[in-house]
Amino acid sequence: MTTIIDGKVAAASVIETVTSTAAALEREVGEKPGLAVVIVGDDPASHTYVNSKSKMAKQCGFNSFQHSLPEGTTQEELEKLVAELNADPAIHGILVQLPLPKHLKSEPVIQSIAPEKDVDGLNVVNAGKLATGDLASGLISCTPAGALILINRIHGTDLSGLNAVVIGRSNLFGKPMAMLLLSSNATVTMAHSRSKDLPGICRGADILVAAVGRPDMVKAAWVKPGATVIDVGINRVPAPEKGEGKTKITGDVAYAECAEVAGAITPVPGGVGPMTIAMLMANTVVAACRSFGRPVPKF
Numbered sequence: 674m675t676t677i678i679d680g681k682v683a684a685a686s687v688i689e690t691v692t693s694t695a696a697a698l699e700r701e702v703g704e705k706p707g708l709a710v711v712i713v714g715d716d717p718a719s720h721t722y723v724n725s726k727s728k729m730a731k732q733c734g735f736n737s738f739q740h741s742l743p744e745g746t747t748q749e750e751l752e753k754l755v756a757e758l759n760a761d762p763a764i765h766g767i768l769v770q771l772p773l774p775k776h777l778k779s780e781p782v783i784q785s786i787a788p789e790k791d792v793d794g795l796n797v798v799n800a801g802k803l804a805t806g807d808l809a810s811g812l813i814s815c816t817p818a819g820a821l822i823l824i825n826r827i828h829g830t831d832l833s834g835l836n837a838v839v840i841g842r843s844n845l846f847g848k849p850m851a852m853l854l855l856s857s858n859a860t861v862t863m864a865h866s867r868s869k870d871l872p873g874i875c876r877g878a879d880i881l882v883a884a885v886g887r888p889d890m891v892k893a894a895w896v897k898p899g900a901t902v903i904d905v906g907i908n909r910v911p912a913p914e915k916g917e918g919k920t921k922i923t924g925d926v927a928y929a930e931c932a933e934v935a936g937a938i939t940p941v942p943g944g945v946g947p948m949t950i951a952m953l954m955a956n957t958v959v960a961a962c963r964s965f966g967r968p969v970p971k972f
């Protein structure tokens with residue numbers, strides 16, 4: 674029997690801990706965690722994600738600040754806003770929604786976020802801490818942190834002796850995911866579009882993580898029988914069965930056929946996606962606890 678890994682259930686458990694920690698902080702210190710979310714431009718999917726983040730922040734008992742900037746915002750204007758948020762003591766977490774419009778460079782913006790407020794875990798200080806095995810004092814990118822929680826539900830926290838393959842090498846997901854798996858003692862292979870014999874590499878995986886942005890790319894023949902398959906893809910594709918012009922979300926894994934072979938698998942939607950927003954809340958409450966010298970919850 675294949676286990677369907679339910680990201681909504683795991684996310685709800687994270688949110689419960691976040692909410693009780695935020696309530697304790699307010700009771701004991703008289704302050705709420707503050708999350709600032711910055712979005713530039715009109716991308717509808719990005720607006721949906723940002724609205725969900727702001728709504729969830731309020732639900733957790735945070736102060737939520739949304740900065741929606743016009744498409745024509747300049748690099749200087751964006752970095753000036755980040756500098757103001759860095760200096761604001763009511764803000765414990767800052768997130769700049771990605772991707773930015775094409776005329777803006779995301780790297781300098783990300784690197785201008787104060788590391789202790791970088792709840793996306795993308796700043797070189799936080800990425801460096803993760804790469805050097807310091808998982809305790811930095812902030813870890815939300816989607817890989819959430820994917821690891823789902824993997825831990827199947828395999829426990831010690832992945833010794835297991836082969837993990839991560840397809841994709843982005844700073845937002847692939848690289849931090851590989852570091853987290855390595856820190857959990859897995860034997861990790863990072864594969865990508867230039868890898869030779871991708872199906873063969875994947876067939877060696879006890880834990881296969883796909884983050885490539887190509888709908889249904891991973892086929893059943895790529896999956897080792899009994900493997901855990903984590904699908905990080907969020908692809909919007911046409912869904913004529915729902916009506917003309919309709920679309921649906923699908924992952925990077927051909928779900929139905931891979932579920933026949935895998936031991937455990939995440940669906941899309943309802944797998945890794947809900948963990949992204951839950952871990953953003955977790956990072957924000959952790960950043961707030963640290964700023965007040967309070968104990969940090971475990972997720």
Ligand SMILES: Nc1nc2c(c(=O)[nH]1)N[C@@H](CN(C=O)c1ccc(C(=O)N[C@@H](CCC(=O)O)C(=O)O)cc1)CN2
Nearest residue numbers: 722769770771772793815907922942943944946947949
């Ligand atoms: N600064 C950041 N930008 C982006 C990130 C990020 O972590 N930080 N990740 C993605 C988008 N993203 C959050 O921003 C995100 C993607 C998907 C989901 C999610 O819950 N997906 C649902 C399906 C939702 C739907 O039906 O549309 C699921 O998989 O169940 C949450 C957040 C890029 N940008």
